[in-house]
Amino acid sequence: MTDLPVDTSAAVSPRLSAAIARAQERRERRGRLLRPVLWGLLAAIAVGSLRAHPGPGAQGVHLAAALMFAGCVLPLAAVASGWWRITAPRSCVAFCLCVAGFGLALGALQHGSVSVLPCSVAVLTAFLVLPRRQAGLLGALVVGGLLATAAVGADGGMVDVVSQLLFCAVLALMAVSLRQAGDNEERAELLLAQLEDAREAEAEAAALAERTRIAQELHDLLAQTLSGLAIQVQAARQMARRDGAAEDLRELLDRAGRLVKEGVGDARRAVGALRGQQAPSLERLPELVERYRVDLELDVTLSVVGAGRPLPAAADLALYRGAQEALTNAARYARGAHTTVTLAFEPSVTVLTVTDRRSAPGPAPAPPVTGSGLGLRGMRERLGEAGGSASAGPTEDGWTVRMEVPA
Structure with missing residues (x-):
């Protein structure tokens, strides 16, 4: 032949x-x-x-x-x-x-x-x-x-x-x-x-070109804006020290400076992910939880159940971004509640839950900033593309978000 x-x-x-x-x-x-x-x-x-x-x-x-x-x-x-x-x-x-x-x-x-x-x-x-x-x-x-x-x-x-x-x-x-x-x-x-x-290959090249364009837009708009905000916060911190402002105000400005700095880092990582660079994964979940606990004073703990295993890149990133969105909502809407992040490696699925529990009865305090409502939708869409699912809803004493992907 x-x-x-x-x-x-x-x-x-x-x-x-x-x-x-x-x-x-x-x-x-x-x-x-x-x-x-x-x-x-x-x-x-x-x-x-x-x-x-x-x-x-x-x-x-x-x-x-x-x-x-x-x-x-x-x-x-x-x-x-x-x-x-x-x-x-x-x-x-x-x-x-x-x-x-x-x-x-x-x-x-x-x-x-x-x-x-x-x-x-x-x-x-x-x-x-x-x-x-x-x-x-x-x-x-x-x-x-x-x-x-x-x-x-x-x-x-x-x-x-x-x-x-x-x-x-x-x-x-x-x-x-x-x-x-x-x-x-x-x-x-x-x-x-x-x-x-x-x-x-042509479709992937077109998608990469579009992601590169979006990354450039994000870099020009978000990263530069955050950089300017970081300069302003730094100036405010110096003025507070010069004028002898109260200790709690200086501590608040210091925390704001750290948050802006981390926001700049997150924006750069997001731009890098759009350009095809390595994206964050569940290996950085303890670091993410600790940042919300220290910088946003969120009462949050992390527990891991089962033996860890590598996940597909899309599923790994979807769970990480879902945890980030859930913790942001907890810091925004569930101030004073205890938040638990549980990562469970079950036989056929990997499950990540973020649960808020209020100790005092009554409605939660009003959030200082109101969100757009698109975070949960984006979480479901990202997990759906990775073959998983997401659900969120109230419980007897709080709110829970459950995300899972195939093992």
Whole structure:
């Protein structure tokens, strides 16, 4: 068979690998379908040789006929049974020469036998397996053998030779047509797989370009704004120290400065994630919880249940961002409540819950800043893209957010 049209210098995608595997499977299936044909030809050769004269025997010319007969049918039986694979060019040439050579010798010994059948098997196999040029050379060699045996009058007259040549030519054309159809089908499937890979790569490149544009916008708007805010907070801290402001005011300004600094860092990491850089993961969850506990004075604790395991990047980032959103809502709407973050590695899923519990009855204090309401929606969308889910709702003494992704 011809080589598959695949660029081996580049990495082969899973889609292209699957297409190559299907093409190889079809080739093997076509080879298995030829085995009954070989068995039929072997039976025809055996019947014709056993009925011809001189028949196979143990002495003299009969022994020579037996050896030629064995040299012809044994390779056929080996290939038909699958014991001898002739997909490689060398093994195919050896098979064709062996069958055709012994078949011509058998026809020279047994006048009137079916010596054209071994030659036709050689021609058919050559044009099905070998490159066309090699198959043509081998076919010409077989035809030369037929003409040589006819020239010395060892195997029938001119009419028999012409019919044998026509039969071989028909088989060669049939083999070329079958092989061309199979190669075209394989080539079309592989080119389709490569086209789908190219379209996917083009879509990824367009998405990366769009993320780069958004990252630039975020950098220009958010990061620079936070940087300006950090300068203003730093100036306010210096003025508070210069004017001898109250200790709680200076502490509040110090905390605000730290928050702005961390906000600048988060904005830079978000811009880096949009540009394809490494995004935060659950490994930084203890750091995130500690930051909310210290900087926002949130009464929050973290517990991990089960043995940790690596998660897909999308699921890992979705849980981390979900925890960040839930803690931000807790700091905004559940001031004075106790917040518990629980990361549970269950057998089939990984679950992250953020629960607020108020100790005093009554409504929660009014938040200092009102959110847009899009945080929970974005959390659900991000988890949904990672194959997970998110739910949020009130409890008897607070609020809980539950997020889970497949393990």
